Amino acid sequence: MSALENSGVLMTVNRRTCLAAGLALAATPILRVVPAGAAGGFAVEVAPGVFVHRGQHAVFTPANQGDISNPGFVVGRDAVAIIDTGGSPIVGRALKAAVTAVTDKPIRYVINTHMHPDHVFGNVAFAAEGVTFVGHHKMERGLLARADRYLAINKDLLGAAAFEGTKIVTPTMKVAATETLDLGGRTLELTAQPTAHTDNDLTVTDSATGTVFMGDLLFVEHIPTIDGSIKGWMALLDRFGQNPPARVVPGHGPAALTWADAANPLQRYLTTVATDVRALIKQGRTLAEATESAGATEKGAWQLFDEYHKRNVSAAFAELEWE
């Protein structure tokens, strides 16, 4: 049994990570999170029948086995839908075991919120007859274009043991606008979003509880990563903010939060980066100069800042250079 599959060990690791998060975590209210002993300790029930596993704030390492994002699942009267599967088959199997611990209803859908490996590389653990994989209509194209690189990088970072069995599994049900999945007694409303975090972000709204799985359209504590459009992302957050969901599940961060707690720091980060980059472009500065100074005031506010911030500035610069 691996460290991750032994949930006792996983919880210990996560508790330590949480403590390291310090004040940022303490200040973040988590809604109706009850310890889900019935889900094997792997997931918490954030609303009736809505379960979320909280991943670590980390890059892929052999020690974390790809457990670095927030997969979850929703249990209906007739069936279960998985929302994201973690970054390795090991995480996918742990999630599957958490489902089995709380219900004997069949898993009918596996929904991916976007193409990134930390959200889809556990898919293979769910591949079976009667399971439909669901994603944004642009997800397959994006994932297949990067598949070789993603697989090579993941194998390198995770090591052979945690990477073993990883396969690319793409959606067969492709959402171009909106779709509804009926789980019995509750539906999931799927919405293909315009380009923001990536060009294939899909949101999942549970009709019974108003919980919205936002995927990586929301990063909390963990610095966001811009792989789509900073302008599109800011516009999307503004739009959601006009009619905010009651409860959101971010792709990284606490299992569930209010819209304001999740979105405000992210909006501040994106606005700061965009404002700084625009000013530097106006001054005729180069991309290299911009990566040294744009958004530097955000450094203390985010975990993994050094790993991703310069890449975010580069992406913003490339986009805003041409407005």
Ligand SMILES: [Zn+2]
């Ligand atoms: Zn992610």
